[in-house]
Amino acid sequence: xxxxxxxxxxxxxxxxxxxxxxxxxxxxxxxxxxxxxxxxxxxxxxxxxxxxxxxxxxxxxxxxxxxxxxxxxxxxxxxxxxxxxxxxxxxxxxxxxxxxxxxxxxxxxxxxxxxxxxxxxxxxxxxxxxxxxxxxxxxxxxxxxxxxxxxxxxxxxxxxxxxxxxxxxxxxxxxxxxxxxxxxxxxxxxxxxxxxxxxxxxxxxxxxxxxxxxxxxxxxxxxxxxxxxxxxxxxxxxxxxxxxxxxxxxxxxxxxxxxxxxxx
Numbered sequence: 099x100x101x102x103x104x105x106x107x108x109x110x111x112x113x114x115x116x117x118x119x120x121x122x123x124x125x126x127x128x129x130x131x132x133x134x135x136x137x138x139x140x141x142x143x144x145x146x147x148x149x150x151x152x153x154x155x156x157x158x159x160x161x162x163x164x165x166x167x168x169x170x171x172x173x174x175x176x177x178x179x180x181x182x183x184x185x186x187x188x189x190x191x192x193x194x195x196x197x198x199x200x201x202x203x204x205x206x207x208x209x210x211x212x213x214x215x216x217x218x219x220x221x222x223x224x225x226x227x228x229x230x231x232x233x234x235x236x237x238x239x240x241x242x243x244x245x246x247x248x249x250x251x252x253x254x255x256x257x258x259x260x261x262x263x264x265x266x267x268x269x270x271x272x273x274x275x276x277x278x279x280x281x282x283x284x285x286x287x288x289x290x291x292x293x294x295x296x297x298x299x300x301x302x303x304x305x306x307x308x309x310x311x312x313x314x315x316x317x318x319x320x321x322x323x324x325x326x327x328x329x330x331x332x333x334x335x336x337x338x339x340x341x342x343x344x345x346x347x348x349x350x351x352x353x354x355x356x357x358x359x360x361x362x
Contacts, residue, residue, distance in 0.1 A: 122311040123190040123230040127350045131282055139238035141279035141352060144292045152295045154287065158321040160298055170318035171302040172329060172338055174206035175199070180214045185335035187254060190230045193306075194220040195333035196313040197236050198245055200304045201274045203317065204354040207300035218255055219246035219269055226256045233306050233313055233350055237277055244269035244358070271358060278353035286347045290326055294319055296353035305330065305348035307341075316351070 129136040132143045144151070152160060164170045175181050180202055186195050194217035202215055223239045224231050243266070250265035258265075280292040280303075293303050293316060303316040305328075317338065318329035328346040332339050 123192045124306045124308075124311055124313045125230050125232045126308065127234050127306070128232055129234045131279060136234065136279060139234050140241045140275070140277050141234060141237065142277065144278050144280055144295075144353075147278060147355070149295060151288075151291050152298070154291065157291075157294060157319075157326065160294065161319050161321045161326075164298055164318070169300050170297055170329075171203040171207065171300055171315075172317035172331070174300060175203050175317060175331065178202065178206055178212040180212055181331060181337075183335050183337075184331075184333055186217070186333045189228050189254065191217050191220075191228070192333050193231045193233055193236050193313040194218070196304055196315045196331075197233075197240055197274075199315040199331055199333075200302045200354045201240070201245060201272060201357055203302040203315065204274065204357050205272075208357065210357070210359065213272065214248045215245040215272055216248040216251040216253060217245075218253055219244075219251040219261075219265065221256050222258070226258065228256065230311075233304060233352065237274065237304070237352060240274050241277075242273070244271065244273040246272070273358040274354045274356075275358055276355040278355055280351045280353070283347060283349050286344075289351060290347060293348075293351050293353070294326070301353055301355065303348075304352045304354065306350040307345070308349045309345060316348070 129139055181199060186192060198215045198217045220239060223236060246265045246269035250262040250268050278296055281288045283289055296303055297319060305316050306313045314330040314332055316328055316330050320327035320329060328341045329338050330341060
């Protein structure tokens, strides 16, 4: 599998947002689809991968097959037990929880040993504050420095001086290296088809919803009444929830394609 790793200007892209605590948990995308800036974040336009996008009339059959054969990432995450009652507990870190869940789901389909990753190991992106952040820049940061296991960086801890020594080196084992970038929400049908194509590989998408101010990993789909229902894993302790209609189509969606080979 080819790699599109390029860190030439990632540090400039990762400047923390100016917002303070209490700001929206998810900040709008700042990189345009298909641009050099997006590529520097690790976001490769979907059509540049050699994958055929599903057609709309294929969705009912493909979705049914992915549930019947337990292909969707929700089944891999359930089997690992890593996300049971996962709860962000008032921290504005949904962007980090969703990213960690997406990486763990991708590792599961790759056949890697299950390791619970800490969303709080990404706290350096916001100067160790309780703050929202950009999904595209969070992807760039995670590609560069990875996510540490919770045994090194406990949840709800934003004091790096108290982390287990070696956490930064350990985090390098868990980097999401390759990402699909999907078309903007202005083409809802194409974004839905691209996301369905990613999910049908067993890999999740990393979604943001402006109306919700929230980020979640999409781990499956349902076909109901002639339309798509998005199955997302929420970081408020309620597991998989369903989003339908216009609200189900995310404003941003990225698919994690490959990770570095971590422990186990």
